[in-house]
Amino acid sequence: MSEQEWDERYASSERMWSGRPNPALVAEVADLAPGTVLDVGCGEGADAVWLAQRGWTVTGLDISGVALDRARAWAAEQGVEATxxxxGLLEADLAPGSFDLVAVLYPPLPRTEDATFERALADLVAPGGHLLVVHHAPPREGEVHHGPGHGHHGDDSGESHRPDFAAMVAPASVLPVLGDGWAVETDAVRERSVEGGAGAHHLEDLVLRARRVG
Known part of the structure; x- marks a missing residue:
């Protein structure tokens, strides 16, 4: 989706997401020592603000100005700062190896034959740092989602659909680009329960956390 499409999607409602940090982020990051973190596709800032409240130096990245305006306002309301x-990820002026944590939750990033986005994400992680990638698990056999949601973003049509998860960056597409210099610490399917927001109907997450060791 384009910048304009994301702005229109966000502007169509007062708030798109739940306003609370994602459970997968909380579970995987709560015990990590705070450092620098990049929140890719930060949206309205719930995850970024949660991280900042716990001492992380946060950079929130998103193509939607509407979403970022809400993120700034939420951070100010909570009394925390972030950049x-x-x-977009590839267009951002971000130095390789500059983040202790790169968090990529439900990314609307396309898979490519040369794994462009996956490699870009991994390259941003500092030695000793972590890459966290979370995406919705594909629907089980015979399961069809109803109501809001297209990928991980709201679909105002409300029609039944099957998002094309195989076309999106996800743990399964990130793992192959992590070589001997990485240690996989989490590779799991987890139940998910979120009240409210456009992604609330998704019931399982795919979670990958890897540490850069070399």
Whole structure:
């Protein structure tokens, strides 16, 4: 989706997401020592604010100016600071190896034959740092989602659909680009329960956390 499409999607409602940090982020990051973190596709800032409240130095990245305006307002309301970058991942001026944590939750990033986005994400992680990738698990056989949601973003049509998860960056597409310099610490399917927001109907997450050791 384009920047304009995301802005229109966000502007169509007062709030798109639940406003609470994602459970997978909380579970995987709560025990990590705070450092620098990049929240890729930060949206309205719930995860970024939660991280900042716990001492992380946060950079939130998103292509939607509407979403970032809400993120700034939420951070100010909560009394925390973050750097907000309006850009796509590949267009952002981010130095390789500059983040202790790169968090990528439900990314609307396309898979490519040369794994462009997966490699870009991994390259941003500092030695000793972590890459966290979370995506919705594909629907079980015979399961069809109803109501809001297209990929991990709201679908105002409300029609039944099967998002094309195989076309999106996810743990399964990130793992192959992690070589001997990485240690996989989490590779799991987890039940998910979120009240409210456009992604609430998804019931399982695919969770990958890897540490850069070399």
């Amino acid at each position: 907000w970058v309006k850009s």
